[in-house]
Amino acid sequence: MDLIKIGKYIAQKRKALGLTQKQLAEKLGMSDKSVSKWERGVCLPDVSVYFDLCSTLGITVHEFLAGEDIVEENIVQRSEETILQITADSQQKQNHLRRIIILLAAAVLACMLIAGAAVYYFNRPLNILYPVARDSTEMQTLDLLAGPEGAYMFRYNASADFSAIKLYISEFQSGNLVDKRHMTFLYEDLPSPESGTFLFVPDFANLSVKLIVANATTQLSTGIPVLNDVPDGNLLTRSATQLQKTAPLRYDEELGLLALLYGDILDPGRIEDYVNGVAPAINDYVYFFSVQFCK
Numbered sequence: 001m002d003l004i005k006i007g008k009y010i011a012q013k014r015k016a017l018g019l020t021q022k023q024l025a026e027k028l029g030m031s032d033k034s035v036s037k038w039e040r041g042v043c044l045p046d047v048s049v050y051f052d053l054c055s056t057l058g059i060t061v062h063e064f065l066a067g068e069d070i071v072e073e074n075i076v077q078r079s080e081e082t083i084l085q086i087t088a089d090s091q092q093k094q095n096h097l098r099r100i101i102i103l104l105a106a107a108v109l110a111c112m113l114i115a116g117a118a119v120y121y122f123n124r125p126l127n128i129l130y131p132v133a134r135d136s137t138e139m140q141t142l143d144l145l146a147g148p149e150g151a152y153m154f155r156y157n158a159s160a161d162f163s164a165i166k167l168y169i170s171e172f173q174s175g176n177l178v179d180k181r182h183m184t185f186l187y188e189d190l191p192s193p194e195s196g197t198f199l200f201v202p203d204f205a206n207l208s209v210k211l212i213v214a215n216a217t218t219q220l221s222t223g224i225p226v227l228n229d230v231p232d233g234n235l236l237t238r239s240a241t242q243l244q245k246t247a248p249l250r251y252d253e254e255l256g257l258l259a260l261l262y263g264d265i266l267d268p269g270r271i272e273d274y275v276n277g278v279a280p281a282i283n284d285y286v287y288f289f290s291v292q293f294c295k
Contacts, residue, residue: 004041005067011039013057027056047140061144127249129156129257129291131242142199149202152242152258155195156249162192162293167213168254169224170274170288175281183220190217200258200289202240207233209260209287226287227262236284241268251295259288 014024014035021039022032028049037043045053054064063070132139132153142151164186171179187193196215203210207227213220227233242258249255256271263284273279274288 002041002067003044006044006064007039007041009064009067010035010053010057013059014039017057024056028052047137047144050141050144065141065145126157127159127251128246129154129243129249129255130246131244142201146201149204149238152200152240154198154243154257156293157195158192158249158293159194160251161187162251162295163188164294165196165213166292166294167198167211168288168290168292170277170286170290172274172279172283172286172288174284175279177277177279185213185218185220187217193217198257198289198291202238202260204234204238211289224287226260227285230262230285233262233285236262237264237266238262239266239268241271243271249293251293254290254292256288256290259286261286 014021019027020032021035025032025035028035030045030049034045038045050061050064054061057064060070132155134140134143139151139153142153145151164184166182166184168180168182170177193215196213196218199210199212199214201210201212203223208223208225211220211222211224227236230236239261240258241261243256247255254275256275259268259271259274259279261268261283263282265282267280267282269278269280269283274286275290279286279288
């Protein structure tokens with residue numbers, strides 16, 4: 001996100017209301033120094049301040065994060081662009097941190113070869129798959145943009161090369177697996193990415209799930225339809241269950257990420273069971289997302 005652009009937009013809206021930085025700060029329970037930093041593009045406000053700031057300035061969260069006014073007919077498009085940008089920014093921060101770690105390791109190696117090698121060994125990328133913490137700044141921001149259904153983000157770190165990533169979409173009806181399809185991302189002629197992100201944003205009102213896949217060589221954004229043949233599907237009770245903690249990234253093995261549940265009475269079940277083709281029969285419909293890293 002463009003902090004300078006956002007800062008200028010905050011200043012523009014504040015001045016249009018005839019407010020000083022101090023007056024805006026008082027309305028938000030902040031210091032005028034904080035407002036000054038926002039407007040100079042030094043940093044963004046804390047996520048907890050977004051709603052109050054936007055309400056005071058008379059703008060939407062989407063306009064705030066875009067740093068400009070958005071006409072109503074463009075809100076959906078700009079919302080998707082902002083979500084993509086947040087995902088990309090998160091990936092860039094990871095890559096930047098990795099470069100810093102590599103530089104530090106190189107400096108240590110130059111001073112003390114053996115000690116440096118040991119540091120690198122114990123700090124090398126691990127084969128792990130994990131959910132992004134819901135209380136993290138990026139997830140709080142994504143949840144604000146995604147609306148009441150929230151968002152689900154997962155990351156991986158891979159220390160060994162792989163030739164492809166397969167992302168599976170499995171559909172269950174009353175506990176029975178009725179469809180399973182997949183998307184394949186090939187890396188046979190490219191270096192396989194050492195890290196990456198999977199982001200899911202359910203849109204129950206429009207009976208779809210926004211999927212974003214981002215890494216050093218891939219950036220995909222697509223909508224996956226759900227409940228296509230179900231009358232009034234968006235009126236069903238819905239819930240979700242996801243990978244809850246860091247899991248080992250085992251190659252050539254299907255790894256569960258997220259299950260979206262629809263029906264009158266719901267039982268989330270266990271992610272591990274969905275991988276094995278088992279879903280609680282009480283759920284009318286389940287859409288299960290899983291991934292496989294292929295050697």
